[in-house]
Amino acid sequence: MAAPWQLAEVPGLEQALTLKPEMAAKLLRNAKRPLIVVGGNVLGAKGEDVDVVKFVHRLAELTGSPVVVSPGCFRVFRERIGDVPLTCMGLEDLVNRMRDENWQGLRGEGNHDLVVFLGGIYFFQSQLLSTLKHFASHLKTLSLDRFYQPNATFSFQTATEDRWKKDLEKILEELEAKTS
Amino acid sequence: MAAPWQLAEVPGLEQALTLKPEMAAKLLRNAKRPLIVVGGNVLGAKGEDVDVVKFVHRLAELTGSPVVVSPGCFRVFRERIGDVPLTCMGLEDLVNRMRDENWQGLRGEGNHDLVVFLGGIYFFQSQLLSTLKHFASHLKTLSLDRFYQPNATFSFQTATEDRWKKDLEKILEELEAKTS
Amino acid sequence: MKNSKIVVKELNSALAKIKGLEILVGQITEDWEEPPGPTPFPTLTSLREWDWKLLKKYQPFYSPLCDRCCLCGYGKCDLAKGRKGACGIDIRTQQGRHILLECVVGASAHTTHAKHLVDYLVKKLGRSHPIDLGSEIDIEAPLTRLITGVKPKTLGDLEGVLDYIGDQITQLLSSVLTGQEQNYLDFESKALHAGMLDNLALEVADIAQISGLGYPKGDAETPYVEIGLGVLDRNKPVIIFVGHNAAPGVETVEYLARSGLSDKVEVGGVCCSAHDLTRFNRGVKIVGNLSRQQLIARTGMADVLVLDQECIRVDIVEEAFKAGTRVIATIDQVCGGLPNRTEDPVDAVVEDLASGRNMGVLILDPSKAAEVAVRTAVKIAPLRRRELKPLAALAEASRCTGCGLCRRVCVPDLPVDEAVLAAAKGNLTKLSEVYDLCVGCGRCDSVCPRKIPVLTLIGEAGMEKIRKSKYKIRAGRGPILDTEIRNVGRPIVMGEIPGVVAFAGCSNYPRGHIEVAQMAEEFARRRYIVVTSGCAAMDIARYKDEEGRTLYEKYPGSFDAGGIVNTGSCVSNAHILGAAVKIANIFARRKLRANFEEIADYILNRIGAVAIVWGTQNQKAEAIATGATRLGIPVILGPKGVAHRRAYLGRPDVDEKWMPYNVRSGEKEYTGPAPEHLWYVAETKEEALVLAARLVMRPNDTLKGRSIKLRNYLDLYRKLYGTLPEDLHLFVRTESDLPVLEKDELLPVLRSQGWKPKTVPELGTTLLDRLVLRRR
């Protein structure tokens, strides 16, 4: 078990498996109906020398996954990467739909099986992951933030900015390798 | 972090360091005023092919530590190993004294600096260790039970009966080696 | 009587005019000539100084269950290593706050229970129905008189007491708010207040139902009633009542009588509703208590399960449905997600239940619920099998992987995994042993990754035991008679009776219920007075000697040396506390009215009463026991009691802690650590037995009294620990304290312990400055 970023966040014994980028890429490749969810704090992450907008763009292209962007930063995403399918939806509303096993997903093709989270306000994100952990056993969640998220199914460990950047790049590389 | 034996017992981030018998022996050797505390469930442990009474006896001899035995099994200890100094005292009473930094310890020579716990009812033991963890930063606790005790300062990991037996023996060996 | 109230209820409302205004001023224009003491209707701070005296002597000791706090929107906060939460709280203060929360939740439950009972009885009998506990009881409500200063004469008077409690509870709860109280001792003082209010609510509830429903009024020899999982006759329709509020059961018994069905329908109870129904009618059977509730539901042994309030498993509705049992919920606290059919015609509701269109309904009217229950049971019973159906194919066990999770969630840490594995190989012995010790929490069941219904397997392994489980218990007798108090007051205070030991609490034991019975018998044989109530009283009945007799058959039910007194349900705990108060009042003539501190001081210093709460579950147990400590009665909990995370511990090794005032001189005088602790969590039965024998010692024991208490203490100590106590010198004041026959053996020991004779204050000692004679 890794320690959560905000220290009091340890939820119990059921905590996210930490994973390496290769494994994350594998999960993404194997997912049938993945979804990328970008939280409202994601632009704060930019200062850390990672261009998350670009990363999301590439990830969406490589996985063919739809992207939900929090209203807090939708405008920027739309302006920069409006060419991939972006949905503006509040994260709580989205998670509420996801927890319904019968929801047909953003594309109406069935609920998502793997949901990638990135850029939510840490505490807020943690709680929404908790909802899914407890009430949505039909899907898995993957947190790609720089900070360990114990309530996800899988999460990066808390890492230095540099490490995180490399790990994100590694995911893209892996996906590219297999796609090409 | 190891998982606690009774699963819900994870207290937070501050959990016992797990340790190997060598390290436990070292702690015991370095302790100035160690104390051995035997809980009321200890005889239940006998069935597991470890003679805890004998172990306690030898440990007391090797460390010169006084031994407190829970009223739940004092009689047996007294009958079998009455030659080492045994005190019959309820564990809550004892822990209450220990948490007082100014208590002079069982020998009136000052509060103990390392307290070895063995054989308490798991849940009960866990809570008393919690008391010491939160309110007695002046001492360290070491759990030698077969089951990981997250609220101790140091604890064995949960182990098979066989592993546990060997680990206990190893502690004695190490102590004997250095004593002789 | 600052907070007393006149309550006018159920006015004709439509036109907002008063019809039949009934102003009850019973508690005001009364004939109680005793002048009120200093603390009528005490507020949150009235008894704060008394609490602080206790809390300085018996410092709160905390065992946090978690390093964190998650009570509010700022959280959660990590409080380990001296860290403070976002509200500024540290872990010690936070523990105090949690204790207050537990106590106030517990008190609210008993208050609500009392209120529902009183409302029910007022509706049934009228507000002016007298409080009457029989000709042998003058002090009908010792706690009410002591705490509020009111002498209740009618049901209506009790409403005023409940209003006072409700107001105080709201105020106490408010202190739990994030960002209020600052100090752990103030939290504890408020918890003690909540505990006292809880005790008061218990008394109100029990004297109301005794007066209103004709329960025994302190008879020592109440009838024996049947108890056990095997007592119900499945040839008849079966209705089982679960909870604490007797009203729906009473209405059912009455309806059966009116309909000539008394012999044709089997009425059983689980938990305190069972106790109280047997007090109403000895034909009702006690099926079990909390630890067997889920199994009882799973067996489908009832045709209709009627829920009232408190100590109802949160999944019982669900479990009952699975077993095909119909459920009727009857109280707003437990709606159970069921459709409210209170206003619908009985025929329609019975029809819907019988047909299964509704498996359960909510009926907030006990008499309607009764009729629906009976008619539904009668309708559906013929359609089901007579024998209890086997619970599950034991074959399920074969899916077990031995992962061990079931053991690692088991409350008493039983080797469930091994037992299931053995069962998979056809050996049920271990599973049947687990059955004996199981507290019925059901956690093994829901944790199993293979979805093996572990608890059902346990029940299956115990099925033979279930069928044979038939015992006898004396129905709850309620209060202690004033005459009994007169008889035992002197021997208790003088010490010929070494003490009063009360067994109360829930069926959540570390090593099975048997230990409670064994402890009770130990003290009864030694001629202590043993009293009991609630789940503990039931568990004592589940133990037979070689001749097949239960303790209730072996020991008398009188409040006297060697008696085992079943007062009744949890609310009957009030009489145990009330007895201590009555000793101070009747025997020692201490003023009662609104005179809490003095009476508590008297009890703490003189009356050797101790409570053993071997199993605890919910917040009510915490509240009741906390209330007892404010009155000066020490409490011993079983090991699972650490989950309540607080004790009140004395420091026998610190002499300054044991220096009350000499009543005559006002000097501080060393008395020894008596009683040593106010709240202690014992790890084992062996510890609890000896500790209880020690805690009955009090500073003002007479020489004879102390020597009798010491004899028992030494005797138990030697028997259980094989030696003499190291703390003997702390409890011997003069040589005359020593048991005569053992003096020669003990004196050398004492001297080796550094003992020196002390004086025994002639008029005794007190914690209250104002009781010192020369200051009055």
Next chain:
Amino acid sequence: MKNSKIVVKELNSALAKIKGLEILVGQITEDWEEPPGPTPFPTLTSLREWDWKLLKKYQPFYSPLCDRCCLCGYGKCDLAKGRKGACGIDIRTQQGRHILLECVVGASAHTTHAKHLVDYLVKKLGRSHPIDLGSEIDIEAPLTRLITGVKPKTLGDLEGVLDYIGDQITQLLSSVLTGQEQNYLDFESKALHAGMLDNLALEVADIAQISGLGYPKGDAETPYVEIGLGVLDRNKPVIIFVGHNAAPGVETVEYLARSGLSDKVEVGGVCCSAHDLTRFNRGVKIVGNLSRQQLIARTGMADVLVLDQECIRVDIVEEAFKAGTRVIATIDQVCGGLPNRTEDPVDAVVEDLASGRNMGVLILDPSKAAEVAVRTAVKIAPLRRRELKPLAALAEASRCTGCGLCRRVCVPDLPVDEAVLAAAKGNLTKLSEVYDLCVGCGRCDSVCPRKIPVLTLIGEAGMEKIRKSKYKIRAGRGPILDTEIRNVGRPIVMGEIPGVVAFAGCSNYPRGHIEVAQMAEEFARRRYIVVTSGCAAMDIARYKDEEGRTLYEKYPGSFDAGGIVNTGSCVSNAHILGAAVKIANIFARRKLRANFEEIADYILNRIGAVAIVWGTQNQKAEAIATGATRLGIPVILGPKGVAHRRAYLGRPDVDEKWMPYNVRSGEKEYTGPAPEHLWYVAETKEEALVLAARLVMRPNDTLKGRSIKLRNYLDLYRKLYGTLPEDLHLFVRTESDLPVLEKDELLPVLRSQGWKPKTVPELGTTLLDRLVLRRR
């Protein structure tokens, strides 16, 4: 009026006779000719059906804070992966139970607050002092009338209302007991009941103090008062009041006036006590709110700190002592571990405080506390320095190891560690930025392994800002006038005013208080009615435009389009809810008396009111907001609101959820998801703004109203998200709903979204079967 009571308090007690019995039957023999509706003094189940309607439409959504439960002696229990606790509870039900607990704790705090106020005023003014909100307010107590069916005329009448609330709170709390309620929806229904009771208590508290203390009675242009950490004049003795109960402050202001000291002593307040004292006397200054409480204590800016109740940091006594400040606690809920000096002579207490023999005392009498506070402050002030002393040597920063723990406990996750490291290098910029966003939780401070007083460093870095922190706020005006309701009722219901947006809640923000002010201005500029109270109202004042004007100076204080209305303290939230009720009653002539369901149905279906609670801290916020939802008013919380762990969410994508009855025909009719959610936790300001614009849409909007609301929605959506909403089609019923000027642009979009025109029910829709015309 089943539960109404006649309360007789403070009888002469010694001889147990009644002196001066005053039976108040105001609420009984009254002149309110409106016949009572169906639910006077509702019990736990009276409104259960209404709740279930709401809860089925807006399903509870839970975000557990912890996998475990540790509420009782059975625990703790692991509830992850579908596991059940030892009591049988699962995590969903357990979340519901926690919500109930939070709401009932919150309600108890407000009830206790109201009770203390009413008791204080009854003592001061007599029980028959009239409830009087001025000539422009006939409906003096909309919530009281709506909920209880009583029209309170005197302070005494309010006591009856509080008794009712206290009784219900006790009953609700009892449901929290381990082993009671079975179903999460029933827990939520009870939480809604608790929330409603909370709102009722707010109203009682505020109309009592308005009537008794002469606060503004709905004046739109109340005087400006000073607010800010820099407003106090340290040349004078300084007394600061912390908490919510105005009584000690009121007594202090009066004592100063009597003693001719009004100009010589500086009186300030923190949190709602500050609000309410400025309503009493405009000379009182608001120093700050919860987020600055600890810093205020650390600076030692007060000579005497007076604590009353609620929202008081748990370590404030300790912190004040360290700063040399004397502390007076005044209410039993907050004894603070201080010696009770209520009965001692003022001289002696002042002497002990001044000399430092006691750094703090408890005085449970507001007028005595006032005198002690003033005399102590006057005595010690001359001895201290005039300037605020520097808080700490910034040199402490140099000990920082950069371990990062301070950041990892920071509630809003601020880069505290980097800021401290920068400070160590002499650069205070980052620390000063942290000062701006810091919510004052102090966790950084207590976590630091190097014992660096991080919060103090932050305060030091912000010292220049502290000194300059001076703003203006309009004093709380209290209720909304009936005349205002008459004026805006039509435009609100007809839609010319697009909605009422209320800003309430605590100063626990994700990105600083500034966002609250920005949101408020956005809506005011768009001519919504903006109302505010409590910490939010204070934080709005801490924002100035380029010309140095606060929003209170830029926008009028009237309850009208484009107004920014500060109602006052947290208890003044009642008037915001009351305004919605009054619109239904005064403008739409819906019956008010004991007619909860119909009024709530009206609000939900027609009145575009929404609350934004951007910061939440304690359980009171949860209770207030929960009460609002029962009335049909949706609530948006800021991201930290997830810590309360529950939302009520609609499913805009599921058509069946949006089918209320057509009032005329009784047919179920699709209305679109309006309002979409009842409780929503938004992540960012951008989300909240657009969501609020969406939530003001209601099924029964007129065509014109909907088009105005849509215009604002589209406009905000485009502005903030740069595009058109994908859900536009859900909110357009007919083409006439569209903003005229945009029709051409929007119609193709609509069609591409698959939009089809719908009918707009002429008489509107309702959730209540019984309101359908043909069924009446």
